[in-house]
Amino acid sequence: MTKRDYKKEFTIDMLSAVEKPARYTGGEFGSVVKERADVRIALAFPDVYEVGMSYLGFKILYHILNRMEGVAAERTYAPWVDMEKLMRERSVVLTTLETKQALAECDLVGFTLQYELSYTNILNMLDLGGVTVLAKDRAEDEPFVIVGGPCVFNPEPLADFFDLAVIGEGEEALPELVTVYKNWKAAGRVGGRTGFLQAAARVNGIYVPSFYDVTYQEDGTVQAVTPNQKVAQPVIYKRVVRDMATVDYPTDPIVPFMSIVHDRIMLEVFRGCSRGCRFCNAGMVYRPVRERKPEQLRQLARQLVDNTGYDEISLFSLSTADYSCLDPLLDGLLKEDFKDERVSVSLPSLRIDSFCIDVAQKVNSVRKSGLTFAPEAGSQRMRDVINKGVTEENLMDAVSAAFTNGWKKVKLYFMIGLPYETDADVLAIATLAKKVLYKYKEVTGKGGAMITVSVANFVPKPYTAFQWAAQDSLTEIKRKDMLLKEAFSRVRGINYQYHESKVSVLEGVFARGDRRLGAALYKAWQQGERFDGWDECFKFDLWQQVFADCGLDPHFYADRVRGEQELFPWEHVSPGVAKAFLANEYRKAKLAQLTHDCRHGDCTGCNVCQQLGVNVVDYTGQMPAVASSTLSAAAEKVAPAATAAATTAALTAKEVQPQ
Amino acid sequence: MKLRLQITKDRSIRFISHLEYARTLMRAVLRAKLPVAYSEGFNPHMKLSLASALGVGVVSQAEFVEMELKEPVPPAEAAQRLRKALPAGIKVLTADAVDDHAPALMSVAGGATYQVVIPATDADQISQAVGAFNAAASLPFTKKAPKTKAGVKEIDVKFYIPHLEAELFGGKLVLRFDCRITPAGSMKAVDLVNALNKQYGLALPVELADIERLDLYRVDDLGRHEPMLAGAR
Structure with missing residues (x-):
């Protein structure tokens, strides 16, 4: 959409014709409208409103940025296909919800990279917002396009489209970046776009893709990533908040009119997780664990309830049952702070063992809706391969406790296609699920348990132990699915759910892709591809054709075993975790050896704390000091297969809270 | 209280x-x-x-x-x-x-006052239609009724909306009217536009109708409008 001819208004007939029009009209309680600002930044979520509004990261950044003098942070979301069609027919531009600025009129447009399948939406939103899609073609007066979020640890497939990336946590980095922008703008845009990018690149954690040249070997792998500007650091390390108590937390978030995915207070109890599951990207890129104190959390909870009118608080983190002060926090909230109010507390992710069933009871005392556990793999060997560290006994104890206490519905999450997986491991999923089903009969003396088995396809991610592994091919995934289908046939009481394998292939390609994929993204978007994560929009055949047209081989990215010495396309952007540590984890996976959680034990040598100068913050005991060991020493210090993980670990329970 | x-x-x-x-x-x-x-x-x-x-x-x-x-x-x-x-x-x-x-x-609500603003140009046609509407004894209309078995319901628009006021300026038609509310229901303001289109061959763009409820009131035994609340502004 070109700048000249666009209109800004969603007319009555447009809003009447689309589903969920409240997605597009804003005006929510708590939204911040600043008509005048020196710097206007659009926080752009590349999915629909109800998904984007549930994202904690933007709640935090919206709050922090809007507290800055002269800075206006506004929101924009991907219009659903019905609205996009009308916008294109009538040349209506995508604007922010607050002051209805076209994206092209903002100073900065910041996208969050939550999952690979939203990448086409980024191109589409830029275009709908009147912003030139390709970064190199952007005019002097156009906004700078920023990316951040979890997938920023391999931003390369999007390198053609963004101007700069914020690597890691944005609470401190983004205000610094905005200040640099403000000064550059106030000084008369010194040096033009490149001038700003150079100034931005001096801010720690800021990555400017155009400041790096990538060369490739004959076999297609990356040969070198070389800075072409003096200011460009060879490796951009992530930004990390040292102490969660020092950064501002939003106590007056926007309260939407329409129902959103997580329609409740999100209270972040800690950041990071060091359980060390070998498939898990979040567990690596959000290190180290940093807790907030229960007293602070209770104060925040009080303010959040008062300011929002929500009656539910979700204690949010990657693994809330691991919070060292969970018990005192729950007691403080439920028995003191909110004992006379209709406020409930829920845990989005709870590792279940006998201790945790008490927690489940506390937060869910009346209604007995489903519990969700994530053993992730069916056999013990496989769970050790992925360092899940959970035993069958843990699971049986957890479900026994749940069934004894009145729960009837259990959902079990598994993955197939993990490295070193055999058919026996796949079939062990069915065996384990059946044991859970029989457990209900044993415990309650009657039938009627409802077990849902949800099986996802494993997708190897950058900065995990499995970043070298090949993803299962489409035929292999389908074959394993058939094995499970067969094993579950004629089993009453188990509902087997399986994820679309073709979508996983695309996810796999972009997760570990390089800059050359930009051509495919551009072409697929031009041919109408968007909302790839939504079944009704995803067109696998189109993607196949696009890859072929661009001379790109999806198998090269998804199901190729990477060499030990291979230079990955993402290594110049780093969460601080040492490659040697990951390589060692991959070796230990093959041997089914466990690595313990460093949160309460010795340093396991991932090198994040040493590299970034941060500490684990855990209020169980003392705060460990920064280890002074060097990278190589730390990597050698890797603990032998620890049993600590096996004894303390349990299962994840997602959504303990009833619907 | x-x-x-x-x-x-x-x-x-x-x-x-x-x-x-x-x-x-x-x-x-x-x-x-x-x-x-x-x-x-x-x-x-x-x-x-x-x-x-x-x-x-x-x-x-x-x-x-x-x-x-x-x-x-x-x-x-x-x-x-x-x-x-x-x-x-x-x-x-x-x-x-x-x-x-x-x-x-x-x-207790007995009626509502609405204003509908809608693009229109043909002043003669509109004033004829409004005149005819106001003079008509009844105006049967089939409205959508998703909850009923038939999916539609026959109503008399004039029972609900006895009188229309209309003004046309700047390419917009402004309609103002009172609409009766009974214990058995009422009718939607947009259906007035639909009924006018159907009965008088107007081509008002219903999808662009800008509808505003100006008031809601009680109706006393003599048919007089009474405010819903006693409190002052």
Whole structure:
């Protein structure tokens, strides 16, 4: 959409014709409208409103940025296909919800990279917002396009489209970046776009893709990533908040009119997780664990309830049952702070063992809706391969406790296609699920348990132990699915759910892709591809054709075993975790050896704390000091297969809270 | 006591649904810390109700909400507290208090005043149609009724809307009218436009109709309009 001819208004007939029009009209309680600002930044979520509004990261950044003098942070979301069609027919531009600025009129447009399948939406939103899609073609007066979020640890497939990336946590980095922008703008845009990018690149954690040249070997792998500007650091390390108590937390978030995915207070109890599951990207890129104190959390909870009118608080983190002060926090909230109010507390992710069933009871005392556990793999060997560290006994104890206490519905999450997986491991999923089903009969003396088995396809991610592994091919995934289908046939009481394998292939390609994929993204978007994560929009055949047209081989990215010495396309952007540590984890996976959680034990040598100068913050005991060991020493210090993980670990329970 | 308020649904939030509007009010009541009563039982709900559902997309100067309070709060104070707790698109115009046994606000509304603004150019055709409408004894119309077996329902538009006022300027037709509300129901303002199109061969673009509810009122035994609330603005 070109700048000249666009209109800004969603007319009555447009809003009447689309589903969920409240997605597009804003005006929510708590939204911040600043008509005048020196710097206007659009926080752009590349999915629909109800998904984007549930994202904690933007709640935090919206709050922090809007507290800055002269800075206006506004929101924009991907219009659903019905609205996009009308916008294109009538040349209506995508604007922010607050002051209805076209994206092209903002100073900065910041996208969050939550999952690979939203990448086409980024191109589409830029275009709908009147912003030139390709970064190199952007005019002097156009906004700078920023990316951040979890997938920023391999931003390369999007390198053609963004101007700069914020690597890691944005609470401190983004205000610094905005200040640099403000000064550059106030000084008369010194040096033009490149001038700003150079100034931005001096801010720690800021990555400017155009400041790096990538060369490739004959076999297609990356040969070198070389800075072409003096200011460009060879490796951009992530930004990390040292102490969660020092950064501002939003106590007056926007309260939407329409129902959103997580329609409740999100209270972040800690950041990071060091359980060390070998498939898990979040567990690596959000290190180290940093807790907030229960007293602070209770104060925040009080303010959040008062300011929002929500009656539910979700204690949010990657693994809330691991919070060292969970018990005192729950007691403080439920028995003191909110004992006379209709406020409930829920845990989005709870590792279940006998201790945790008490927690489940506390937060869910009346209604007995489903519990969700994530053993992730069916056999013990496989769970050790992925360092899940959970035993069958843990699971049986957890479900026994749940069934004894009145729960009837259990959902079990598994993955197939993990490295070193055999058919026996796949079939062990069915065996384990059946044991859970029989457990209900044993415990309650009657039938009627409802077990849902949800099986996802494993997708190897950058900065995990499995970043070298090949993803299962489409035929292999389908074959394993058939094995499970067969094993579950004629089993009453188990509902087997399986994820679309073709979508996983695309996810796999972009997760570990390089800059050359930009051509495919551009072409697929031009041919109408968007909302790839939504079944009704995803067109696998189109993607196949696009890859072929661009001379790109999806198998090269998804199901190729990477060499030990291979230079990955993402290594110049780093969460601080040492490659040697990951390589060692991959070796230990093959041997089914466990690595313990460093949160309460010795340093396991991932090198994040040493590299970034941060500490684990855990209020169980003392705060460990920064280890002074060097990278190589730390990597050698890797603990032998620890049993600590096996004894303390349990299962994840997602959504303990009833619907 | 029961607290009654006249509130608005402004242009900026006209496209939020009735359910979303009601939930927004409930959250505002919690933010305002009004001592609202809840129902008994396993799944208690806030004792709060709206006088009449408004179609999605319709702006309103006259929404009426009623809530039961466990302990009395002066209406003016309650209104002031709510104003701070409501999003910009909902304004509190009037507040009033009645005792717990007063008949539900929902049951007393007798009619509503609407304004519909819609693009139109042919002044002659429009004035003829409006004249004919006002002179007609009845105007049968088949409205959509999704909840019924047939999916449609025959109504007489003139029973609900006896009289129309129309003005045309700047390429826009402005219609103003009162629409009766009975215990058995009412009719949608947009269906007036549909009925005019059908009966008089007008081609008013229904999808662009800008509809606003200007008032909601009680009707006394003599047919006179009485305000819903006793409280002053």
